[in-house]
Amino acid sequence: MNIKIFLIKVIVLSALSWGTIEAFFYFDPYKKHDFETSYNAIIIDKYKILQETPSPKVVLIAGSNFAYGINSKLLTDSLKKPIVNMAIHYNYGSKFMLKQLESELKKGDTVIMGFEYIIESKGNISEQMLMARYFPKAHEWIEYDDIFERIRAYSLLRIKVFRVGLERLIKQNKIDYSINDTTSVFFRGAANQYGDLVSHYNNPRFKTIPRAILSDKMSLKESIQDMNLFYKTMKARGVEVYFVYPTYSEENYALDKPIIEKYKKEYDSLAVFPILGKPTDFVFADSLYHDMAYHLTQKGGDIRTRKIIQLLKKK
Incomplete structure (x- = not known):
């Protein structure tokens, strides 16, 4: 076959293939259903709460350890300020998550950061773009x-x-999620009016809590720099910013203690923002965790929230 003809056929076939992919992306028959149910779309509701909640307010930002493990009603009643829980998933990265808040914060507001030990600065761009979809x-x-x-x-x-x-399309399966079911956790309607994840309350907890894979080769320095910059920017605007360590199950903490202590040293030496408490303040019995080392049950979330209130009042 003439090489020129062969190359033309390859180019035409590639163009047709990519055209099909591009067309599916824009005319995806599941997009409306996913818009209503996808966990990535929960930002629509959380951001609406953030915009509509009057100042002075308290805004929580982290990954799923805050999404699962906070009782914002308790916080509201104790601090006498409205609470907005913006936590979704650690994989978005600290820089991306902090940018979500900047335009919506005003003088008198308070931000509590609680990023996981596996947080990265840049985050996963594919996840970020899926949210932007x-x-x-x-x-x-x-x-x-x-x-x-x-x-x-x-x-x-x-x-x-x-x-x-x-x-x-092949399987022809359409899943409907509900707060009341006993299996679903991550979907758009999974949070309450504050932004707290409540979809797991009816679901049975794991008998054994899996580890969050920490690495002693990883550093939190870049994420701490993101938090430092955010703190300085917000301080100039009259917004208070604090950090609390993420929650971690007791058995997993025993296994990962040397790595967590290394991370604490990074916070102690680099952070310019005030830190409330220490890692062990948020280490609880495994029976208080739902399905992994960061994810608290409803009872565990209540205990953790009271601890945060206690530390805030001391500060």
Whole structure:
């Protein structure tokens, strides 16, 4: 076969294939259903709460350890200020999550950060872009290293949507989630009016709590720098910012204690923001965790919230 003809056929086939993927991305038959149910779309509701809650307010930001493990009603009653729990998932990264808040904070507000021991600064761009698929404003919070990373991220997102869509078309399965069911946790309607995740309250907890895989080769320095910059920016605006350590199950803490102590040293030496308490203040019995070392049950969340209130009042 003539090499020129062969190359033309390859190019045409590639264009047709990518055209199919691109068309599916924009005309995805599941997009409306996912818009109403996807956990990535929960930012729509949380951001609405953030915008509509009057100042002075208290805003919580972290990954799922705050999403699961806070009772904002207790906080509201104790602090006499409205609470907004913006926590969703650690994988978005500290820089992305803190950017979510900046435009909506005013003088007199308070922010409590509680990032996990596995937090990274940059976060997972694919997850960030999936959020932006449902909430376009999230594009403002994404940072790309260069144009090639941006193109790669856009391409991977479209391929992922196409692959998942084909699987769903073949299986013809449509899942409906509910606060009242005993299986679902991560879906758009999973939070209450404060932003606290409550979907796991009816679900049975794991008998053995899995570890969160910590690495002694990982450093939290970049995320701490993100928090330092956020603290300085907010302080100039009259917003108070605090940090509390994430919760961690007792048995897993015993296994990961040397790594957590290393992280604490990084906070002690680098952080310019006030830190409330120490890691062991938020280590509880495994019976208070739902399905992993960071995820508290309803009872565990109440205990952890009271501890935060106690530390705030001391401060």
